[in-house]
Amino acid sequence: xxxxxxxxxxxxxxxxxxxxxxxxxxxxxxxxxxxxxxxxxxxxxxxxxxxxxxxxxxxxxxxxxxxxxxxxxxxxxxxxxxxxxxxxxxxxxxxxxxxxxxxxxxxxxxxxxxxxxxxxxxxxxxxxxxxxxxxxxxxxxxxxxxxxxxxxxxxxxxxxxxxxxxxxxxxxxxxx
Numbered sequence: 001x002x003x004x005x006x007x008x009x010x011x012x013x014x015x016x017x018x019x020x021x022x023x024x025x026x027x028x029x030x031x032x033x034x035x036x037x038x039x040x041x042x043x044x045x046x047x048x049x050x051x052x053x054x055x056x057x058x059x060x061x062x063x064x065x066x067x068x069x070x071x072x073x074x075x076x077x078x079x080x081x082x083x084x085x086x087x088x089x090x091x092x093x094x095x096x097x098x099x100x101x102x103x104x105x106x107x108x109x110x111x112x113x114x115x116x117x118x119x120x121x122x123x124x125x126x127x128x129x130x131x132x133x134x135x136x137x138x139x140x141x142x143x144x145x146x147x148x149x150x151x152x153x154x155x156x157x158x159x160x161x162x163x164x165x166x167x168x169x170x171x172x173x174x175x176x
Contacts, residue, residue, distance in 0.1 A: 040099055
């Protein structure tokens with residue numbers, strides 16, 4: 001074999017090696033993208049679901065609040081629930097925007113990690129706020145929902161009021 005033959009063989013093997021390297025890189029990128037995008041897609045589906053549910057509840061809460069606007073207790077409950085639901089919708093939309101801004105291959109690993117950590121901090125903070133607000137939202141929602149669905153005014157029943165007061169006292173003692 002002469003030197004020219006070795007050069008041509010070397011060039012052929014080098015081009016095949018380059019092709020194999022590109023194929024392996026694409027394979028790894030697709031595998032990583034499927035796994036990581038699957039997680040991001042899963043989180044996005046839950047965020048879309050929560051925004052849709054909050055919107056449906058907001059629609060019914062606005063109708064119920066409008067129907068019973070004459071009673072200040074039901075109006076207060078409706079306003080409180082409406083504010084909670086609007087805040088939940090805004091939080092869900094911000095969460096969707098943050099998840100959509102994560103680009104796995106157009107950004108550096110440090111940027112992706114920073115965005116994921118920022119998203120986790122936001123989720124942890126909203127979970128803490130949600131856990132704190134769920135008991136008052138439930139207490140406000142029950143009389144409004146029962147009046148809207150069954151046309152029963154729970155504030156007329158003294159047992160409900162005594163239960164409501166003891167429930168608030170227990171929550172206050174638990175929180176402090």
